[in-house]
Amino acid sequence: MKFAITASDRYLGVWEAFVAQGWEPVKLFTTPVDNRLHHHQAVLKYARERGIEAQISPLGEADLEDLAQRGCDALVVASYNWRIGDWRPYLRYAVNFHPSPLPYARGAYPIVSAILGNHDSWGVTCHRLDPQFDSGPILASRTFPLAADECHESLDLKVQLAAKTLAADVAAHFGDYWENARPQGEGTYFKLWTTADRTLDLTRPVDEILRRIRAFGLIECLAVVNDVTVFVHKAVGWKESHDYRPGTLVHVNALQMLVAVQDGFIGIVEWSLHPPDVPIGTLHR
Incomplete structure (x- = not known):
């Protein structure tokens, strides 16, 4: 055809x-x-x-x-x-x-x-x-x-x-x-993400934060560290007991930042003050 x-x-x-x-x-x-x-x-x-x-x-x-x-x-x-x-x-x-x-x-x-x-x-x-x-x-x-x-x-x-x-x-x-195409019936619908969806809550558990970072990948997440918003290119994390208040910046090495979260630490190892050049548009349709 x-x-x-x-x-x-x-x-x-x-x-x-x-x-x-x-x-x-x-x-x-x-x-x-x-x-x-x-x-x-x-x-x-x-x-x-x-x-x-x-x-x-x-x-x-x-x-x-x-x-x-x-x-x-x-x-x-x-x-x-x-x-x-x-x-x-x-x-x-x-x-x-x-x-x-x-x-x-x-x-x-x-x-x-x-x-x-x-x-x-x-x-x-x-x-x-x-x-x-x-x-x-x-x-x-x-x-x-x-x-x-x-x-x-x-x-x-x-x-x-x-x-x-x-x-x-x-x-x-x-x-x-x-x-022989079959009707779909009822289903679910997901709206396109918002800036709020991409924003990390650094008081939450390690696994939840890393999952959100993985979900957005090159689209990048936002994080507020010491009242400054950064765009996260890459982050790591692990679970560990500590006495810090979740969301506290506890260590800095060059441009790497380590933040205490609910059940461990998140290391923001690559970041920028500028958003990625990715329009929030319809990428699949």
């Missing part, structure tokens, strides 16, 4: 998987990126090498009409910042690859919640694209285990790998999966 795809570099594997199964790409839609957490150089290069048109602006009704005129059968959504309108008057199919085991964890960027919730498994789901985000009938899904010390970056890579494997399966059995 002929298809258009929305993607950033983290989902290039989805595009490659469909092509490997004989699908014919007609157009790429991508978005502006921060070149820190998400990029689009690789997908643009992939399009350019194959003579595929690329668009870095919202996909509108005129674009859907143009796809129909090109004989495009399907739209494959894999990472997109903008809402897509009603595709049904123009295309036969549209699917979305979502980075969670739907119907659990609908929402723009749920992998942070996977770690904050201390889940022992996660997944990727391919579903029909419906007007309500992440709610369409499920074609297929793939799950995988999470480690006890899972971090944002390791989970993101696991999601990318699972998405590519799932895409190959979906592309190979698309007709059957589409016809």
